[in-house]
Amino acid sequence: MNDEKQNSILDAQEKLNLLTEFGKQIAHHNSLDTLLGLIAQQIQKIIGVKRCFIFIKDESRNEFWSKIASGKGLKYSEIHLPLNGNNIACAVAQSGHTINIADAYSDSRFSKELDIITGFKTTSLLAVPLRNKEGKVIGVFQLNNKEDNTPFNSRDEGLLKLLATLASGNIEIAALYEEVKLANLETIYRLAVAAEYRDQHDTRTHLAHISAMCEILAKKLGFSAGEVENIKNASLLHDIGKVAIPDHILLKPGKLTPQEYELMKEHTKYSEKILKGAKSKILETAYKMSVAHHEKWDGSGYPNGLKGEEIPIEARILAVADVFDALCMNRIYKRAWPLQKAYDYIVSKAGTDFDSKVVEVFKKEFPQILKLYEK
């Protein structure tokens, strides 16, 4: 059946309602995961299917991946298929044509590979290409088994093609956004590792612990999801200024003399020089956190002797996470403390070194924090 004929099966009002509802649901989502989840949910609802795969083409990895496979009893998972494999998604992407199969196991184009991976028995199947504005295939929508166990009909084909047309622009933008975001975060992470690598061999663990703790604490302190993400990622750069500290101080295998300690404290000032004037939200947050994470609630910290709420809240959160993790780690000048002893220390310093409000949340969330150390 040709495209015109299929689309004519949907009347104008039906198309308009569908377009409006679907468009409303998927608009304003720049997280690819969320967007694909929503699209899969909508398709499942509109067409009534048991499984919905949205395969995205990744030419750099030479594969299709589907993060979302929604349907009754199916958990979120990620599936990878080779771009030139013997599967329906590849066949649709290569030919650019719809494939509609009423009895999958008796059709030579069908491979059981995906069923073996997912533990699901496909009976009927419908797959359409997902094209960008230039007409290039960027993915494939694949539906397996209708809820009512009937084969997919031409109305389903028309609907799925329409939904693919509506969704492709959003998917492409979200994928690009994700790529840029990932590139940004990777740069920040590598920079952070470079800064911390010189004095600690467990840098990655330290960074993973403090960013996870900052996330837990910020979330419970009522920050929005976007702010939590920002604080979590910005925390990675808290000691970026250490790149400017000389080796004989940074790598000294013993206690620093008072003069050496004064020089070590300068790392916050170097962080300031590196990050001051940053325009992006994440680096602006990293600036606040790195400059003020050694300030203390009672004003006895450094570099500026800030007191109480003069210290940015992001830095007050990081201070708790950073000190706790530093105590629990082996360093060239000390052995790791037991977790309970480090916990008691943080609690004992509420209201002097740390913001009591942050310590309260730390206490409540301690079971969750402990899980980070079980890994």
Ligand SMILES: [Fe+2]
């Ligand atoms: Fe520091």
Ligand SMILES: [Fe+2]
């Ligand atoms: Fe640190």
